[in-house]
Amino acid sequence: MEFYEETYRTMPLPVLEPPRMMLILTLVALVIGSLVLIRPQAETQMAAVPQTAVVQTAVGSTAVVHPPSPSGTNAMAATAVSSLSPVFTPEVRYWEEEILSWAAEFDLDPNMVATIMQIESCGDATAVSRAGAQGLFQVMPFHFVAGENPLDPDTNARRGLAYFVARLQQTRGDVGRAFAGYNGGHVAAAGSWDTWAAETRAYYTWTTGIYNDIQAGLTDSPTLRDWQAHGAGTYCQLVRQKLGL
Numbered sequence: 001m002e003f004y005e006e007t008y009r010t011m012p013l014p015v016l017e018p019p020r021m022m023l024i025l026t027l028v029a030l031v032i033g034s035l036v037l038i039r040p041q042a043e044t045q046m047a048a049v050p051q052t053a054v055v056q057t058a059v060g061s062t063a064v065v066h067p068p069s070p071s072g073t074n075a076m077a078a079t080a081v082s083s084l085s086p087v088f089t090p091e092v093r094y095w096e097e098e099i100l101s102w103a104a105e106f107d108l109d110p111n112m113v114a115t116i117m118q119i120e121s122c123g124d125a126t127a128v129s130r131a132g133a134q135g136l137f138q139v140m141p142f143h144f145v146a147g148e149n150p151l152d153p154d155t156n157a158r159r160g161l162a163y164f165v166a167r168l169q170q171t172r173g174d175v176g177r178a179f180a181g182y183n184g185g186h187v188a189a190a191g192s193w194d195t196w197a198a199e200t201r202a203y204y205t206w207t208t209g210i211y212n213d214i215q216a217g218l219t220d221s222p223t224l225r226d227w228q229a230h231g232a233g234t235y236c237q238l239v240r241q242k243l244g245l
Contacts, residue, residue, distance in 0.1 A: 087221035091123030
């Protein structure tokens with residue numbers, strides 16, 4: 001820029017006639033106004049791009065996670081999908097018929113539903129976390145009403161997906177933030193990478209990475225394989241044995 005600035009300093013300024021000068025000043029004002037309108041949007045988009053983080057995986061080992069590009073995570077994905085992507089593990093694809101039904105009920109992309117199940121339980125309908133989250137979609141007890149069985153797959157799915165849809169609505173269809181909100185609550189959905197806990201950052205990384213791989217048309221997800229390599233694969237093998245696969 002220095003070369004161009006010095007050149008402009010030494011060049012003689014042309015003498016402009018008043019009408020021509022007014023036209024140029026008007027055009028300059030319009031250009032500046034456009035830049036002022038564009039800049040906040042650009043800053044918002046930049047703020048949404050996360051940085052690399054060191055997180056604790058589900059099995060307690062430390063892993064450096066590199067968040068995926070958010071390019072494929074900003075759309076409500078109610079698309080006509082008749083079958084699940086082959087990227088998912090056999091334990092999740094075991095539930096394919098049910099996933100397709102639940103997705104249709106909530107007007108969601110089945111692959112989005114399967115992504116949540118993959119990370120939450122790897123298809124284990126009896127899973128109960130140390131925090132008390134239960135079932136296929138690891139739903140907390142306070143989301144159920146009296147008389148409901150939290151471990152019933154249909155009940156668990158409906159409660160979990162109703163919460164996810166609420167996060168999608170809260171974020172105006174931002175799938176990545178809705179995933180984060182599914183893990184960290186409505187506060188996380190309203191926040192950003194800088195405000196998220198390490199667990200939510202990891203959850204965002206794995207879910208959006210898998211979902212972006214699917215959106216890109218891949219039949220094998222590098223993100224899912226990485227997730228398995230960091231400890232989840234061992235648990236999925238146990239679930240596979242439990243399901244008799």
